[in-house]
Amino acid sequence: MEANSVRLVTDTTACLPPGFAEAHGVEVVPQVVRFGEEVFLEGVDISHEDYIRRLKRSAAQAATAAAPPAEFIKVYRRQLEIGSTIISLHPSSDVSGTVRSANIAKSEGFADADIRIIDSRLVAGTLGALVQHTVAWIEAGQGADEIVARLEPLFPRGRMYFLVPSLEYLQRGGRIGGAAALIGGVLQIKPLLELRAGRVEPLERVRTYNRAFERLKELVVTGCPRTPEADLCVMHADAPAEADRLAADLRAAVGIADIPIFAVGAAITTHAGPGTIGVGFFT
DSSP: OOGGGEEEEEEGGGOOOTTHHHHHTOEEEOOEEEETTEEEEBTTTBOHHHHHHHHHHOSSOEEEEOOOHHHHHHHHHHHHTTOSEEEEEEOOTTTOSHHHHHHHHHHHHOTTSEEEEEEOSOOHHHHHHHHHHHHHHHHTTOOHHHHHHHHGGGGGGEEEEEEOSOSHHHHTOOSOGGGGGGTTSOTTOEEEEEEETTEEEEEEEESSHHHHHHHHHHHHHHHSOSSGGGOOEEEESSOHHHHHHHHHHHHHHHOOSOOOEEEOOHHHHHHHOTTOEEEEEEO
16 A cells, blocks of 8 residues: 555644644644634634733633534545545644544544544643554555554553643533543642543642652653653643753653643643643653
8 A cells, every 4th residue: 555545634632843744744633722712723813922911811701612513524535636645644633632533533424445544542732642653654554553563552652641720610610521520629739630541630639849840841751751662751731941950851751752742732722721730641
């Protein structure tokens, strides 16, 4: 099978590096961002910087949603004009409706097409790592069956941990799974959350930011393999300085020189809040 007969679709929750998707022909479906009655497509109608400014200043409640099926129908139609097979790789269906929208789009317009809609059970930097691997495999000429067979064993090996500096945004609601149990507790705590089996769950409550920061590093030191294949990354929601500090500390602690830093999109930032930092890797 020719490499370009397999096309890759993902979405803005994968927080890909700037320019990556365009350079490699990846179609990125935008998530929907709402401020009151105003509706935007992430990365299309509103930039990441404008979104952060609005989130901090707007009196209107922010919300996010998966792209509607109609958006996927347009994307799939375009991609099937170029290739014969689509791999559509998306975040955990327990935290996003993206997979559901994709499946509706396929059933309504492409019942006979070869579209592989994949629930990665992950999100953000770890999902982005899978997207980048998939690009490499497509460009190496691998077929869809082989690529999917290589992806699926990685899903349960993904680990993600987040330090949330304030409960303010978690209190506003959202699809945060078991992390809702934190609400009503001591407001000064700095919760550590994890993505467990595709759901956001509370991991620990820590009293101070510095202790939580050190605990986040400890989770990587004890759990992350000392190899580039671990795809260790740092993520942040409008906290670049703290992300830089965390990446530098981890480079020294685990001996992995290349630790990419990703700015997470609206889907995470809306619920966790600005200042959130996180780590992701594969065991």
